[in-house]
Amino acid sequence: MTLPFDVAPFRSAHPREMRRLIREEKWIYPTSGLCHCHVQANLIVLPKEWAYDFLVFAQRNPKPCPILDVTEPGDGEAKLIAPGSDVRTDIPRYRVWKDGELIDEPTSVAKYWREDLVAFLLGCSFSFEGALLEAGIPIRHIDMNCNVPMYVTNIQNRPAGRLSGPMVVSMRPVKHKQVPKAVLATGRFPAVHGAPVHIGDPAAIGIKNIDKPEFGDPVEIREGETPVFWACGVTPQAVLMKSKPPFAITHAPGHMFIGDPKDVDYAVF
Amino acid sequence: MTLPFDVAPFRSAHPREMRRLIREEKWIYPTSGLCHCHVQANLIVLPKEWAYDFLVFAQRNPKPCPILDVTEPGDGEAKLIAPGSDVRTDIPRYRVWKDGELIDEPTSVAKYWREDLVAFLLGCSFSFEGALLEAGIPIRHIDMNCNVPMYVTNIQNRPAGRLSGPMVVSMRPVKHKQVPKAVLATGRFPAVHGAPVHIGDPAAIGIKNIDKPEFGDPVEIREGETPVFWACGVTPQAVLMKSKPPFAITHAPGHMFIGDPKDVDYAVF
Structure with a gap:
């Protein structure tokens, strides 16, 4: 969309x-x-x-x-x-x-x-998308003028007092050979979620349908790309x-x- | 001592x-x-x-x-x-x-x-002293079997509610040529104070007498060494x-x- x-x-x-x-x-x-x-x-x-x-x-x-x-x-x-x-x-x-x-x-x-x-x-x-772009890594949802896709995972947060619940992640498709660079480029920014929390198989973190994000818009994952997941402030x-x-x-x-x-x-x- | x-x-x-x-x-x-x-x-x-x-x-x-x-x-x-x-x-x-x-x-x-x-x-x-040692940077207060020297600075923390006060720093003397390596080795650890807050002239952060730390023990700064200051949890x-x-x-x-x-x-x- x-x-x-x-x-x-x-x-x-x-x-x-x-x-x-x-x-x-x-x-x-x-x-x-x-x-x-x-x-x-x-x-x-x-x-x-x-x-x-x-x-x-x-x-x-x-x-x-x-x-x-x-x-x-x-x-x-x-x-x-x-x-x-x-x-x-x-x-x-x-x-x-x-x-x-x-x-x-x-x-x-x-x-x-x-x-x-x-x-x-x-x-x-x-906040780290600028660093990704500067590292030569295109960002699909920016190119599509749509919202980033976000998913509820099966990763449980540590509870505190009355608050508990699962982690939400954002996803960006990255070319296989650019994945290490994407990790390094975002790892520099721990205050804005930092390095990814998961790379690859969406099912491994409880995402059933990558085309149906709980928040935001779906984006295409092309041949030769890996979905890369970052912790998200929608959590x-x-x-x-x-x-x-x-x-x-x-x-x-x-x-x-x-x-x-x-x-x-x-x-x- | x-x-x-x-x-x-x-x-x-x-x-x-x-x-x-x-x-x-x-x-x-x-x-x-x-x-x-x-x-x-x-x-x-x-x-x-x-x-x-x-x-x-x-x-x-x-x-x-x-x-x-x-x-x-x-x-x-x-x-x-x-x-x-x-x-x-x-x-x-x-x-x-x-x-x-x-x-x-x-x-x-x-x-x-x-x-x-x-x-x-x-x-x-x-917690980052291990990383300093592994980088080949000796730690004076460990070699002396004494406590690290700590100083109250003129760097003011941002207040919150009823709490305010100055930053306390710890100091380790580092050979001039090893200072960049000390910055990089500790910058990897932002959760344990990370990179130094100040390098060099103690007076620039309000320390009047480097031989009289407010907490811990004084350590010798030798010819060819720079005092390097890290934010300290005694703050x-x-x-x-x-x-x-x-x-x-x-x-x-x-x-x-x-x-x-x-x-x-x-x-x-």
Whole structure:
């Protein structure tokens, strides 16, 4: 499925400008390929009373849940990665959750906001796609102008307090001979999911049908390519479905928060 | 100052065995060089009511405060990195803090334990000393059988909630020509402080007298050597002194918790 949008004109936009366009609902699409070289982030918002559990969950599961920023309770600004931002409006599409059920997918969550809410921004694999491209590895979902495919796996996260659930992964098809390079190029970025969690047979991590991703869009895997799987920041949404906190907000998969830091700021070497 | 202990017989001890010796108070000295290749950890214990602030503080300051494990409130077992352990007895020497003041330095904190206490185990630079040795870089404080020198710097951590304070660093003198190798060898281990935070002039990070470390022992810097500084897990102790939570427990500097994982388990490449 090809979606009706084109990231090309916004590839070199500054994150501050892009957040403004998103806030004004002029961009309501997935964000892969936008603001080339700048970090993108997953969102999960929980009541303060659940926030401690999530911080411990993230510490125990750093591959899917690398935390880049935590807001003050009730505050919408991601002070570390996006001064002047507002996480309630600066994401193209949200998901609102009640007792683990999806109840709304709005383009702003201002009307749902409460004073006891804490927002977590988690690293996103879109942040290392620049490094993949620079290593000469094409990215199918960018070439197709569609969302990255994401799958619920049988890899169980370590539970923390009331939170538990399976790991979600994103998938990119890579030419066999480029797989080692893809591992090395992304391994430099542990804060945005880092090296893959699985390479090859989807069934080995419990994926039944590679053409039916649970989130995002399917992409073609061509002759001579291997599916490569990275831990994904949609994992908290699978955790919400299982653990059923009374209220939560997330980004809609593929529709990320764009921060000011550059991807290289998160490279360990 | 050379201390009256010798790590050599315990270099290849298993962490479980070493924790037992420590629990029985047969080892009450610094732990650098023990259980070669196994991870060591800093301890900070806080009341649950302060634990959220510390988790956010650690997220905002991952260089000095990389969290390896968080215990359940009231529980002494570090389930992730040392099943069967007890953080209340398995460290050679502790520090007990009241309102930011040091009130005791016991070899067990069993009598101070409370049901609302949460223990955080933080990565320790001793964990990458094996990698330095394997890279052919000698470690002065191991050769001297003394504790690593640690200094309070003028580098301010990002505050979180009620917690703020300066970064503490450990120092190892390295031959000029080996400094790049020391950076690369330790950069592989971001979960145990990773690459240095400063190389060279101590005054540039606010260290007035390199021969007078605030924690640990001074070591000689020889002709042709540069002092190299790594973020240190004693940082929370400088934060306690400034932020004055009503109660806290830490390890005594240099006297670490020894976990089961190997150092290489924390290498990103």
